[in-house]
Amino acid sequence: MPFQSVTKLADADFPTAWGHFRILGFEGVVANPIPCNVDLPAPATRIESAVALVMGDIHAAPPIVRIHSQCLTGDVFHSLRCDCQQQLHQALDMIAAEGTGILLYEQQEGRGIGLMAKLRAYELQDHGRDTIEANLELGYAADCRHFELPAAILSSLGLTAVRLITNNPEKVEALELAGIQVVERLSATVPSAPTNAQYLQTKREKMGHLVL
Ligand SMILES: Nc1nc2c(ncn2[C@@H]2O[C@H](COP(=O)(O)OP(=O)(O)OP(=O)(O)O)[C@@H](O)[C@H]2O)c(=O)[nH]1
Ligand SMILES: [Zn+2]
Numbered sequence: 001m002p003f004q005s006v007t008k009l010a011d012a013d014f015p016t017a018w019g020h021f022r023i024l025g026f027e028g029v030v031a032n033p034i035p036c037n038v039d040l041p042a043p044a045t046r047i048e049s050a051v052a053l054v055m056g057d058i059h060a061a062p063p064i065v066r067i068h069s070q071c072l073t074g075d076v077f078h079s080l081r082c083d084c085q086q087q088l089h090q091a092l093d094m095i096a097a098e099g100t101g102i103l104l105y106e107q108q109e110g111r112g113i114g115l116m117a118k119l120r121a122y123e124l125q126d127h128g129r130d131t132i133e134a135n136l137e138l139g140y141a142a143d144c145r146h147f148e149l150p151a152a153i154l155s156s157l158g159l160t161a162v163r164l165i166t167n168n169p170e171k172v173e174a175l176e177l178a179g180i181q182v183v184e185r186l187s188a189t190v191p192s193a194p195t196n197a198q199y200l201q202t203k204r205e206k207m208g209h210l211v212l
Helices: 072-076 084-098 115-126 131-137 148-156 169-177 197-206
Strands: 003-016 019-031 045-055 064-069 101-106 161-165 181-186
Touching: 003 045, 003 148, 019 148, 045 084, 045 148, 064 084, 072 084, 084 101, 084 161, 101 148, 115 131, 131 197, 148 169, 161 169, 169 181
Parallel strands: 064 101, 064 161, 161 181
Antiparallel strands: 003 019, 019 045, 045 101
16 A cells, blocks of 8 residues: 655654663555445545654664554553553563664554454454454454555665564565565464463464464
8 A cells, every 4th residue: 555655753762661762753644545444435545653662773783673553452451352462562572682673563453443443343252253253244354454654664764674573474575565674583472361362363273373
């Protein structure tokens, strides 16, 4: 999906529990976005935003990168329905251990369907649907995300090669397509729990994620 523009809007000091980062804010304008829901009209343009947490010298060698999709329920409320919060913390632990790396936090809540639709999908899952079936029943694609904005941000940071923390082959493909070499894929697998076992099984069996 082509971007009309990708702009860096802010670059500030950012001390955290994991160490010292810079926090960068980016905005991208997408022209003629493909609608994600069959029942909703597509706007002429869509604005996407993402945050980059940058630690250390990211140009000395291909840095560790995590592209993390927003999950309010997991990241903020520590939900046990998914593995997002543990993945977020694991990635920040890995970056802190190396003293360098980038966490891209992109606002594609609920695999791009938005928070309210994700909560409605949870309701359907409570009645037996898996994550994909619930999205489809609400008129959405199984996964509405695309990863052009994170790729464009990495390019704008002057990177041509990274080590990517992910189990999702689509993220690797998206970066490679954008001319960013993924020289290593680092596993984003975290221990499963009874509350997220079916969620992880669907990712593995129906979405092709490399969850061990
Ligand atoms: N639609 C929908 N989205 C969900 C659900 N559970 C979690 N999500 C969203 O899924 C996104 C995370 O995607 P995942 O498929 O778990 O993982 P990934 O980012 O593709 O892959 P990794 O890089 O391996 O973590 C976040 O935006 C969550 O809000 C759900 O039941 N339904
Ligand atoms: Zn989550």
